[in-house]
Amino acid sequence: MSSGKDRRDAARVVREQIAREKRRRRALWTSVAAVVVLVIAGLIGWTVFRSQKSDTFTAPPGANPPGTGIVLGEGPVTIDLYEDYLCPVCKQFQQTSGPTVNQLVSDGKAKVVFHPVAFLNRFSTTEYSTRSSAASGCAAQGGKFREFSDALFARQPAEGSAGLSNDELIDIGAGVGLNRDDFGSCVKDGTYKPWTEHVTDDASKAGVTGTPTVKVNGKDVEDRSPEGITAAVAAAGK
Amino acid sequence: MTVTAPNTRAARWPAVRPWLGTVARLGLAAVWLVAGGAKVGDLAASGRAVNAYQVMPYGAATVVGAALPFVELALGVLLLIGLATRLAAAVSAALLVVFITGIASAWSRGLAIDCGCFGSGGQLGVGQAPSYLPEILRDLGFLALAGFLLTWPRTPVSVDGWLAGEPPLEDEDE
Structure with missing residues (x-):
């Protein structure tokens, strides 16, 4: 009498076991699929990043031997300046300490290696950091790096804006005495964009994580005031 | 009347919990x-933000x-x-633990960086103070969401539920 019920119970247990097994397998496969999705996403990121990188660059005339910055002057002490043309604190630094740095260079006490890094592309809608840095390479080609660089800080656009257009950059270049045709085509072609990338990468590798960063003979200078830089150069020159 | 209040709340929990899970999942x-x-x-900037933590080459x-x-x-x-x-949820929790550890370690080493959690990142400018504590508390909040989903992963309006083809069971054995 009870055997029928037992058989039904046994059948139900088996059915439940099969269902449970099915659920388990499905959960396993969805997990495997999700892991594959995550791994593929990571690989896509790496591939995209690699495809964005340029393998070769040409440093503009006036660059240091590794091609990571433009050299101004030839004093015994080296002042490395890492600056982004969009960075407001860099503009302040140029205004307060720029004349002191120039004086140290013209006195023959130090040389400057200016690294126009593009850290702040996110803060303009047109990658102004990269475009302005590449344009400064064009200015170096025309022998007017320092003049163009000063003019860029003087006309610095606001963070979050579109920045200056290429035409405006070309006008500024022509204003400091660069040949409009040569400079203009160099800016429009983005000739030195791969160089900008090289400069920026090298700065990161050197442990530079923000702008402005000032180094004297390779050592970070915390006090970026005119007095601080004069003191650091004097100490390094001894 | 007043005695039943906690009871009804306890009775409501099983009904409310899956929907709380959906909210946590979407959040x-x-x-x-x-x-x-x-x-x-x-x-490239994302890589620089990671590099600013100075924990890997x-x-x-x-x-x-x-x-x-x-x-x-x-x-x-x-x-x-x-x-x-x-x-x-497990991967989220693991990532968040890594992030929280990273921020805490940057804090303890005295680095002045932005966490780079939602873009930006890298070293801060002059006069900008790092906000490590709010960043950690925020990440702990996200970790709580992940923890909820880790405990009760089955939520309404999900592909998981659709694949299983059944309403969430009380005695799940996943």
Whole structure:
């Protein structure tokens, strides 16, 4: 009498076991699929990043031997300046300490290696950091790096804006005495964009994580005031 | 009348909990989509933000920085549609623990950096104070969402539920 019920119970247990097994397998496969999705996403990121990188660059005339910055002057002490043309604190630094740095260079006490890094592309809608840095390479080609660089800080656009257009950059270049045709085509072609990338990468590798960063003979200078830089150069020159 | 209040609340919990899970799932999905979306436009900057923590060589930091935004976006999509919710919650929790550890270690080493959690990142300018504590508390909040989903992964309106073809069971054995 009870055997029928037992058989039904046994059948139900088996059915439940099969269902449970099915659920388990499905959960396993969805997990495997999700892991594959995550791994593929990571690989896509790496591939995209690699495809964005340029393998070769040409440093503009006036660059240091590794091609990571433009050299101004030839004093015994080296002042490395890492600056982004969009960075407001860099503009302040140029205004307060720029004349002191120039004086140290013209006195023959130090040389400057200016690294126009593009850290702040996110803060303009047109990658102004990269475009302005590449344009400064064009200015170096025309022998007017320092003049163009000063003019860029003087006309610095606001963070979050579109920045200056290429035409405006070309006008500024022509204003400091660069040949409009040569400079203009160099800016429009983005000739030195791969160089900008090289400069920026090298700065990161050197442990530079923000702008402005000032180094004297390779050592970070915390006090970026005119007095601080004069003191650091004097100490390094001894 | 007043005696029944806690009882009804206790009775409501099983009914409310799955929907709380849906809210947690969509909330965490939004976190990942926003975090990944903010970084995906400038992968080199993302690598620099990782490098600013100074916990790995520059080459490794660029790889992590490039891969991370896409992994975050993928996690966001998985959570949004509710596929493999428990796994996505586990990976989320693991990532958040890594982030919290990273921020805490930057704090303890006296680095002045932005966490780079939602874009930007890197060293702060002069006069900018790092906000490590709010960043850690925020990440702990996200970790709580992930923990909820890790405990109760089955939520309404999810692909998981649709695949299982049944309403969430009380005695799940996943």
